[in-house]
């Protein structure tokens with residue numbers, strides 16, 4: 409296995425352009441599991457650990473190379489909260505938000521947060537420069553995304569936002585992970601709340617029903633589709649009630 413160890417973004421983009429089949433390695437907490445189980449045998453790897461250009465964090469822009477350990481103290485309260493739930497201290501020290509986005513697993517804990525905020529994923533290549541894709545254009549399926557073979561994820565970019573739950577468009581955003589091939593928004597449940605901004609008991613029950621209807625879970629060895637639908641509605645309603653009590 410050939411390993412390139414660039415120390416600047418320009419060097420990463422150059423290496424990516426010259427070896428588009430190479431795997432990018434950030435914390436390695438997803439990629440090395442695949443290697444250890446024999447599911448991936450990369451011939452060449454581009455290691456990102458030395459690339460400080462990917463580790464910046466300035467409010468709306470969170471560099472791909474920022475670790476979960478750093479995000480535990482993010483000013484974005486929901487991000488800090490979810491970062492604390494990722495793996496163990498060792499995983500949070502190594503794993504990055506860019507790796508979570510790169511893997512594009514529907515179970516990636518960072519992804520519903522990006523969906524709730526209508527975040528964009530900023531990517532770049534040597535030959536075509538930088539572009540930004542909305543989260544729902546970026547995530548295209550189970551562990552699939554719109555990143556081209558010569559591109560690198562630079563950052564997650566957030567829109568100008570007021571608070572975690574309610575935004576400048578006055579809507580509650582309902583995002584869910586692990587219950588569809590990609591992170592999803594429950595848009596019919598969102599529309600219900602937009603039409604009834606002070607929900608009563610009936611609205612809350614309908615909200616939970618709509619969420620349960622909108623998710624697209626599977627039955628597998630961990631659980632059934634029916635249970636996952638039910639749990640999605642119950643958990644979304646509980647979270648909404650908690651948010652409404654705080655706003």
Ligand SMILES: Cc1cc2nc3c(=O)[nH]c(=O)nc-3n(C[C@H](O)[C@H](O)[C@H](O)COP(=O)(O)OP(=O)(O)OC[C@H]3O[C@@H](n4cnc5c(N)ncnc54)[C@H](O)[C@@H]3O)c2cc1C
Nearest residue numbers: 432434435436437438439494495503504507508510517561
């Ligand atoms: C024991 C254990 C527990 C875990 N617990 C959780 C959990 O609770 N929640 C959760 O969401 N995840 C969990 N994970 C998965 C993993 O830790 C996260 O997805 C983490 O964010 C991956 O980041 P990384 O930097 O280690 O990615 P890596 O393994 O380095 O890379 C992952 C993928 O992203 C690509 N990639 C990395 N950086 C870039 C970039 N800048 N541009 C383009 N592509 C890039 C890589 O090529 C690779 O395909 C766990 C993993 C383990 C082993």
